[in-house]
Amino acid sequence: MPHDVTMPQLGMAQDAGKIVSWLKAPGDPVSKGDALFEVETDKAVMEVEAPADGFLTGVSYGEGDDVPVGNVIARISDSAEDDPAPAPSQAAPAPPVAADDTIPEGHPVTMPQLGMAQDTGLLVSWLKAPGDQVSADDILFEVETDKSTMEVEAGRDGWLAATLAEAGEEVPVGDPVAIVSGNKPDAPVARSVKDTEAKPAETSAPPPSVHKSPAGQPTETVALAAASPNPGGRILASPKARRLAIEQGLDLASLAEAGHPQPFHVADLEVLRNMPRATAAPVAPPSEAPRRLTAVCSADRLSAFSLWAGETRALNPDAVLAGFAGTSFGRADAVCVAIERFGNRQTYHVPVGRSLSGVSETDDDPALIVRDLRGTSLASLNMGAETTPVLSLTDDRAGLAITLECAAAQLDASDAIQLITEFAGRMEQPLRHLL
Structure with missing residues (x-):
């Protein structure tokens, strides 16, 4: 069954995206998650992935074309000879x-x-x-x-x-x-x-x-939700309510079972505390609480620096970003850093020192993930600690916001502060990396 590849909406103010380059040719076999082409928005250049396994067919737009959000750009078909995608004028209206x-x-x-x-x-x-x-x-x-x-x-x-x-x-x-x-x-x-x-x-x-x-x-x-069960049995709650419930050992499922209206908020936790059957889940000691640090840069100068590095040194922009993050660790040995955008991930080996030309792709497990969310509609996030420390990049009215989330066991307080401070400094003043 063919799968349409459409121009995604990568930000609330985005009406169209410009195809910068195709990374696959018509007829090429592709796997789900393979990068098909690069899209340029107002703020960044991003890769768009294949939504399924198959063959790339029906390419309707070329490099340099501006494509309205939602328009079909190509198809992933069962064979390389499948019918082309609909012409742009036939694309389904919004x-x-x-x-x-x-x-x-x-x-x-x-x-x-x-x-x-x-x-x-x-x-x-x-x-x-x-x-x-x-x-x-x-x-x-x-x-x-x-x-x-x-x-x-x-x-x-x-x-x-x-x-x-x-x-x-x-x-x-x-x-x-x-x-x-x-x-x-x-x-x-x-x-x-x-x-x-x-x-x-x-x-x-x-x-x-x-x-x-x-x-x-x-x-x-x-709160607009009724007390009826939610789709998929998920419990709806604000991020702050979820975080406090975990820290205080409160089980939000008890509120749901009692028919309390969702989504739950901080004020609903008092109801949960007073419920006769509310039971506390095991609570991690305070020292084990996840760490979350945010830095704001007055300007994001990485794009201009990456363009210069690509033209003069033939450096991959993601390799530059990985080099900035890996060096900010301040470790005496090499480190692996993964760059992630919309589920697409590539890991880089960052050697000791400040040389960006030594950064290379690798399949090793990363010690740090840089999640690039610039150009999206995200204003803030609180995802909690993962198995690997995560640096998330989001647009901010002042320029760029950087959020570090990690478990206390992954980075102590001083290392976490050094990592986000050094990384933010490099994003704001990239030339300091070369000094």
């Missing part, structure tokens, strides 16, 4: 915002595609209520993928005129999740994905409940 006139006019905020293997995203919770005024960088909702819970921004100033899905629902990639209007809506709409006959929210009805801090500011998310 789903309509609504089939009736009850949805206010405005800019749709869609479910972003954060990886080629992602078909849907689970809407965990709303951080804004219908009718709220929002700024472009305000967080509207949280999305759960296979790997983490992520936040999605409004993308423009205005009012949240409509929410088109409820917490706990799976939303297909590219489908509208909300409408941001330039004018304050008279009748904000709140509807479900399953709602085929959406109606405007009653102005006299109370808005969805929002947990408030003593100062009156929202501290958690807007």
Whole structure:
């Protein structure tokens, strides 16, 4: 069965992507996860992977072409002779915002595609209520993928005129999740994905409940989910509630079994503590709590440095990034660093010293993972410790945000501080690596 390869949405403000180069030729055999081509967005150049095993056929766009998000670029077919992909003009149109006139006019905020293997995203919770005024960088909702819970921004100033899905629902990639209007809506709409006959929210009805801090500011998310079981049996909770529950030895499943409305928030933990049957899970000692450090760079100058290094030294940009990260460890021996983007990973051997020309590809297990999330809609993340320390790169209004997450046993406090400080310094001032 053929699989379409489409232009992914790698950021909320992205309407199209430019094909920089093809890494596979028509008729070539490919495996799931192989890099097919490189895409250039406003902020970065990224590789797009094959969604399945097969042969590359039906290539509809060439290098240098700007391709609208969602358009079919090629196909992965069972044989090299399969029919070509549809012409660009035949590509399926984006789903309509609504089939009736009850949805206010405005800019749709869609479910972003954060990886080629992602078909849907689970809407965990709303951080804004219908009718709220929002700024472009305000967080509207949280999305759960296979790997983490992520936040999605409004993308423009205005009012949240409509929410088109409820917490706990799976939303297909590219489908509208909300409408941001330039004018304050008279009748904000709140509807479900399953709602085929959406109606405007009653102005006299109370808005969805929002947990408030003593100062009156929202501290958690807007709860729109019912107490019914969630798809796949997953427990929905804000990242902060999950973290505190783990630290305090509280079992969120007890709240779910009691029928308490999801998603859970920090305020719901008090209910859990007072439940007769709430049992504490084994709690790691305080010294074993995961480490999470964040650094903000005033500018991200790596792209310009990598371009210079590629032109003058023929260096791979990812090898440069791995070299920066490996050297920042400050170890007396060589280290292996993996560069990861949208599930595609390549590991590099970083020798002792500052020579970037000695960085080479390897199949060895990495001692550090650099997860490059620049160019996506992610504003912040808290994924917890993994089996290997992880440095995550995200865009920040100031320039670049770097988050280090690791277990206490992997890096002590001083080593963790040195790693993120040295790495942030190299990202902001790459020439310091050569000094």
